[in-house]
Structure formats: C-alpha cells, structure tokens
Amino acid sequence: MQDTDFDVLVRDVRHIVIQFEALANQSVARSGLTGVQAYLLLYILHQSGKGTSLTEIQRELRYSKSTLSATVKRLRDMGYVRIVPYAGDDRRKILFATGKGEELREFLEQSVSEVHHRLYGGFSGTELDTLSRMQKRMLRNLSPENQD
Template sequence: ERACKQWQKEMPEFRDRLLPMILLGRLNEASQVMSRDYLAPAYADIGLKIGEFDVLATLVRTGPPYKLTPTELYRTTMMSSGGMTARLDKLEKAGYVERCPHPEDRRALTVCLTEKGLDLIKQMMPNYIDTQHQAVSGLSGKEQETLSRLLQKLLRSASDPLAGR
C-alpha cells in the first residue's frame, strides 16, 4: 500500500496504471513470506534447503523407479543446471540420491532416489502438508481454490500471451 501511495504522489500520471505493480509486488512478497516463515524452517528441521527437498520430492512423485535425468530434474524444479549439480552433490553426499548409469545412453546418468531418500520424504510429507495448510490458513478452502485457478491462468498467460485471451 505504501509503495503505491508513494508512486501515486511522485508520478500521479500513472495513478490508474499501478494495479499490476501492486499485484506482482504482493505475489513476490507472499512467496518470500511463505518460504521464509513456513517452508524453510520445516526443511531445516531435517537438514535440507527448499531446493534440495524439491529435488527429492520430485523424484518421489514421479513414482517407481524414482529416477530422472538431471535435465528432467532441473526443468521440473525450475532450477538452473549449475544449481541442480550443486544440490545433487549435497544430496548424494548425504546418501539420499545416487547417480546411476542411464539405461539407454552410456554417456548419460540418471539421478536415482535411495531408500534413505524415499524414507525421508515419506516421513516428512505429513509435516510438509500440515505446514502448507498453516501457511494458507488465512484463506478459506474456496478462496484457496479461486486463488489457485487465477494464478494458474496468470502463469499460462505469462508463458503464452495468447492463452490469456
């Protein structure tokens, strides 16, 4: 609110065009608050960072045999390939994943979830889901559904400008 009022005062010619700025600012702030106040502490309890948990959770949700290539992982988790390599190194050192030969390409590797990694995620899921419920508890179930639909529409239109029309 404060930033909007400041912009309106400083540049009144944009007074009626600030809604997207406000919306994007709130989306960014909400993401930071949810990560900082809810998700990061939950991951820290098990010695992981958010991105590391995301890698393990992505492998689990793909189902048996819990294997993906590093490229599939970084595309699915929206990380850079360099960031993915660092995360995989840490997760491998902790015994949660291992790099396995690719079944069809001798030059490539797959990331395989270990039993230890699978057990960790299965044990963590109830707390993870409870934490997410706490994070959005300020909205009713109907409001959560509406916001989710609207954000999905926004994301589609951002990645394909023709989709929003």
C-alpha cells in the same frame, strides 16, 4: 478493479514467496536440508520406482538446470540420492532416492503438508480453484509464447 495498484500486487507476490521459502526452510531444518532440497528429494522419492532425470525434474519443477545440478550434487554428497547411468546413453543420468533418503520421506511429507496448510489455511476449495486458475493464467501471460 480500475484502481489496482500493480506495484503492491507484485510486492505482495514477492513477499509471499520469501515468507514461503523461509517457512519451508524452517520446517525441514532439523533434517539438515533446505526447503528446495526437501522439495527436490520428495520429487525424486515420488519417482523412486522408475527414477527420474534432471530434464524431467526441470520440466516439472521449473528450476534452472544449474540450480538442479548443484542441488542434486549436494543431495548425492549427503547420501540421499544416487545417480545411475541410463542404459544405452551414458550422457543421461537417472536419479533414485537411497535408503537414507527414503528414511526422510514421512518427515518431509508431513513438513510440506504443514507448510501448505499454513499457506492455504482458511481458503475454501472454490477459492483455491480460482487461485489456481489465476496463477496458471499469469504463468501463461509470462510464457515466451505470449511475447509480442
């Protein structure tokens, strides 16, 4: 593709992200959560047996610590998450979903599934595998280790 318009590719990626976030927000709106809050709560729900930490969430979801801290605080204030000091290290906190958070699990999983279906609808398994490989390559290209 010699005539690739990289500006169009970048604009399209940005447009996809904006539309995805809007759809995610719309999908979970009746819960009173934003899309980011819903994804974070779902992650915490999926770790509910052992709990999780901000560091683990940051490593997995790649949100900034400040965004995560503010979002977790909001989820805690709304009664969806509880924060427990880590045994042996009071600086470290472990996050667990509350019963109120657990009540949203099915709704959030269904909402996220619908958003994913809308985003990836019409793609074959092979196309999704190819897209995944290309996205991972782009992330590697942008990683600090690949800077000259």
